[in-house]
Amino acid sequence: MTLLPVVGVDRLTDDAVRVVFEVPSGERDVFRFVPGQHVTVRMELGGIEARRAYSLCAAPSGEGGAARLSIAVKELGPGGFGEIAASRLGVGDLVDVLAPAGRFVLQGGAEHVGIVAGSGVTPVLAMAEVALARGDRFTLIYGNRTAASVMFLEELADLKDRYAERLMVLHVLSREPREAPLLTGRIDAERLPELLAAASPGPDAHYYVCGPMAMVDMAKDVLAERGVSRAHVHFELFHAEDAPPPAAYAETAKVLADGDVAVTVTLGGRRTELAMSKDDDSVLAAVLKARPDTPYSCTGGVCGTCRAKLVEGDVAMAHDYALEPEEKAEGFVLACQSRPLTPAVELDFDA
Numbered sequence: 443m444t445l446l447p448v449v450g451v452d453r454l455t456d457d458a459v460r461v462v463f464e465v466p467s468g469e470r471d472v473f474r475f476v477p478g479q480h481v482t483v484r485m486e487l488g489g490i491e492a493r494r495a496y497s498l499c500a501a502p503s504g505e506g507g508a509a510r511l512s513i514a515v516k517e518l519g520p521g522g523f524g525e526i527a528a529s530r531l532g533v534g535d536l537v538d539v540l541a542p543a544g545r546f547v548l549q550g551g552a553e554h555v556g557i558v559a560g561s562g563v564t565p566v567l568a569m570a571e572v573a574l575a576r577g578d579r580f581t582l583i584y585g586n587r588t589a590a591s592v593m594f595l596e597e598l599a600d601l602k603d604r605y606a607e608r609l610m611v612l613h614v615l616s617r618e619p620r621e622a623p624l625l626t627g628r629i630d631a632e633r634l635p636e637l638l639a640a641a642s643p644g645p646d647a648h649y650y651v652c653g654p655m656a657m658v659d660m661a662k663d664v665l666a667e668r669g670v671s672r673a674h675v676h677f678e679l680f681h682a683e684d685a686p687p688p689a690a691y692a693e694t695a696k697v698l699a700d701g702d703v704a705v706t707v708t709l710g711g712r713r714t715e716l717a718m719s720k721d722d723d724s725v726l727a728a729v730l731k732a733r734p735d736t737p738y739s740c741t742g743g744v745c746g747t748c749r750a751k752l753v754e755g756d757v758a759m760a761h762d763y764a765l766e767p768e769e770k771a772e773g774f775v776l777a778c779q780s781r782p783l784t785p786a787v788e789l790d791f792d793a
């Protein structure tokens with residue numbers, strides 16, 4: 443547990459605030475991050491431990507690149523961290539924050555395109571800051587409902603002032619007419635090719651897509667049709683929509699019905715052996731009982747925080763919205779979505 447003091451809370455829009463944490467000098471190695479990564483905030487809500495992942499919305503700054511961490515928090519209803527942050531959190535309060543994680547990060551290369559909706563801008567803003575500072579070109583295609591709901595308008599205007607030649611921002615509003623018809627409506631399969639044509643990125647550009655699942659899937663299809671290499675398309679989902687698990691997942695219930703499954707994990711250089719019973723919803727749930735230090739956040743197969751390499755046995759995942767095809771080919775799985783298909787499984791969280 444690392445309690446970080448809040449050093450700033452300021453309003454971004456009607457329903458979002460920015461929270462800034464100070465990282466004590468002794469903890470800065472732990473909190474060093476790459477633009478695009480997120481932190482997980484841990485708290486008790488209604489007597490139950492809750493975790494929420496928030497992308498870091500400003501470039502690494504200060505001594506060691508991790509003196510301050512900024513996150514943008516949306517109020518998503520009463521009783522959540524968003525509501526607490528907006529109404530009760532103040533300077534000096536301590537919040538339990540886990541180390542930065544995530545592989546949706548700024549790549550090398552000289553040209554980048556962000557395709558984002560709403561708070562999907564958060565990780566991409568940090569990427570743009572760093573990319574522009576190192577001399578790259580950045581295009582941001584940024585969808586919102588109305589001008590009032592646009593997060594980081596000021597920060598984007600500031601970047602535009604500093605890097606007018608290399609930054610293009612296309613604000614697309616779905617519920618407010620803009621002068622150009624191209625910028626009025628949703629970022630969809632008709633409009634995105636036109637927006638990309640307006641930006642005319644070069645053949646080596648990297649694309650960063652962040653938003654709801656339907657938009658991410660649409661953007662991946664559009665980019666594939668344009669011949670963009672899969673390795674240059676990076677994405678992060680807000681949350682996943684419900685989908686039925688694959689048929690193999692049903693087999694895991696039969697394996698667990700035959701008796702406990704032996705689970706071995708390596709985490710932080712330490713091996714732990716434990717038993718998973720049919721009452722454990724996932725390998726992660728079983729592992730947490732023996733190793734509460736196991737990293738996780740969304741428990742929905744979206745954030746990738748619980749990624750581990752399967753080194754023995756087999757598992758089936760209910761959902762997977764986080765792993766890249768290459769990671770799956772290398773044997774990585776999401777512990778929060780996995781249940782065993784064999785009487786023994788071994789996972790390496792350090793891989």
Ligand code: FES
Binds near residue numbers: 737738741742764779
């Ligand atoms: S905890 Fe988010 S994918 Fe498993």
